[in-house]
Each structure stands twice: as structure tokens, then as C-alpha cells.
Amino acid sequence: MPDIEPTSPARPRLLVSVRGPDEALTALRAGADLIDAKDPERGALGALAPETVRAIVAEVGGRAVTSAVAGDGTGTGIAAAIAAMAATGVDFIKIAVGAADDAALAEAAARAPGRVIGVLFAEDGVTDGWAAHSALRLAAAGFAGAMIDTRGKSGIALPALMTATQLAAFVARCRAHGLMSGLAGSLGLADIPALSGLGPDYLGFRGGLCRGGNRREALDGARVAQAVAAMRTGLRADAA
Numbered sequence: 196m197p198d199i200e201p202t203s204p205a206r207p208r209l210l211v212s213v214r215g216p217d218e219a220l221t222a223l224r225a226g227a228d229l230i231d232a233k234d235p236e237r238g239a240l241g242a243l244a245p246e247t248v249r250a251i252v253a254e255v256g257g258r259a260v261t262s263a264v265a266g267d268g269t270g271t272g273i274a275a276a277i278a279a280m281a282a283t284g285v286d287f288i289k290i291a292v293g294a295a296d297d298a299a300l301a302e303a304a305a306r307a308p309g310r311v312i313g314v315l316f317a318e319d320g321v322t323d324g325w326a327a328h329s330a331l332r333l334a335a336a337g338f339a340g341a342m343i344d345t346r347g348k349s350g351i352a353l354p355a356l357m358t359a360t361q362l363a364a365f366v367a368r369c370r371a372h373g374l375m376s377g378l379a380g381s382l383g384l385a386d387i388p389a390l391s392g393l394g395p396d397y398l399g400f401r402g403g404l405c406r407g408g409n410r411r412e413a414l415d416g417a418r419v420a421q422a423v424a425a426m427r428t429g430l431r432a433d434a435a
């Protein structure tokens with residue numbers, strides 16, 4: 196499995212969500228680091244058919260890290276979907292954490308050891324310590340990573356829902372427990388400098404890199420390339 200070099204604060208990577216092999220190739224050619232298989236017509240965690248994920252993995256051909264959403268169910272109900280996605284050969288499988296208890300989280304993680312990423316939704320972050328505490332639970336359950344995304348895809352971006360302090364605490368807790376960390380949620384190019392500065396392992400995009408800024412439209416290779424350039428600029432600034 197390719198290594199995304201988790202928990203490396205100086206090198207955030209670019210995750211791009213795609214809905215098929217053509218978009219995967221567009222993202223890859225533009226320089227995306229992580230190709231994420233997701234159906235944008237079905238909300239924040241809409242799963243693609245395993246055959247489509249398998250085709251995306253084949254198109255990427257090991258030239259980038261891959262991930263796939265297993266669905267928006269939680270707990271034991273998602274276990275079969277995790278196994279089905281794992282069988283496609285995708286590197287990482289993303290599932291919602293939701294209200295799953297610790298036993299259900301552990302069961303989910305065990306379906307694809309070292310390959311399951313728990314997705315938290317910023318809209319659920321009602322207390323200051325929520326995200327950081329969730330990261331601790333995911334690490335204890337055997338997850339490989341944790342990310343924060345937004346559930347409502349109406350254009351309200353992650354930085355409008357959580358403070359930089361809350362996000363930094365989440366990233367730090369993930370790093371402390373060996374979890375790869377990701378931040379996403381209607382992000383645009385302008386969000387890259389500040390969020391990169393928090394040191395996540397990756398920043399995730401869909402809508403901001405599609406035509407017209409609409410996540411249901413086609414992925415725009417030129418916008419992906421702009422995001423790649425913005426991430427690299429951030430790296431040079433970090434290194435200075």
C-alpha cells in the first residue's frame with residue numbers, strides 16, 4: 196500500500212474526490228496526491244459501486260494513494276460495505292463515525308485493518324473537545340486516520356463551522372496517536388494557506404475544484420492544478 200506519510204505536519208497532501216476513472220485521471224494528471232472515490236450526487240459520504248471503485252483504482256495504477264467512501268451508515272451496519280470496498284484494492288476506506296459506540300468502531304476497523312478512516316462532521320462539533328476526543332476514540336478502536344468534513348454541502352465551509360484552535364487540537368491529537376488527519380468541507384483555494392498551517396496530513400476537495408464551484412459538475416483539471424500549486428507554495432513558506 197502506498198504511504199501517505201501520516202502524521203507529518205510539514206507536508207499536507209491534496210485529496211480530490213472523484214466519481215469515476217475519467218475524473219481520477221484528471222486529478223492524477225493535475226498532480227493530486229490522494230484520489231478519493233465518492234458519489235457527489237449522494238451527499239457527503241455517498242458510496243460508488245465497488246466495480247466503479249475497482250476501475251478507479253486500476254486507472255490510478257499505484258501512482259497516487261486511493262480512498263473510497265463505504266457509505267454513510269455507522270456501526271455494525273457498515274461492516275459489509277467496508278469489506279466490499281476493501282476487496283476493490285483501494286488503499287483506504289472512509290466511514291462516518293456518527294453515534295457509533297466504541298465496540299462498533301472497533302468492529303468496523305477490524306474489517307480492513309490499517310485502512311479505515313473515520314469521518315467526523317463539523318456540524319456535530321457542539322463542544323470544544325469533541326473533535327480531539329473523537330480522534331482519541333478512533334485511535335483506540337484501531338482506525339488508520341480521522342478527518343473532519345461537512346455534512347451539509349450547501350457551501351458553508353469548514354472554517355465557518357470550527358475555529359482554527361479546534362481544528363489544530365484535532366490535528367495535534369491525531370498526530371499524537373499516530374492517526375493520519377484530514378480536513379475538508381466546501382474548501383476553496385483561499386482556504387489552503389491557513390489550513391495547511393495547521394499541519395494536517397491532507398486537505399480534501401470536491402466542489403471547489405469542479406466547474407462553477409459545483410461539486411455535482413465535472414472535476415476541473417485546471418483548478419486541481421491550481422490547488423496543487425497552492426499547496427506547494429505553502430510548503431515553501433513552511434520551509435522558509
Ligand SMILES: O=C[C@H](O)COP(=O)(O)O
Pocket residue numbers: 210212231233344345348379380381382399400401402403410
Ligand atoms: O472528502 C472530501 C470531500 O469530498 C470534500 O467535498 P467538498 O469540497 O465538496 O465539500
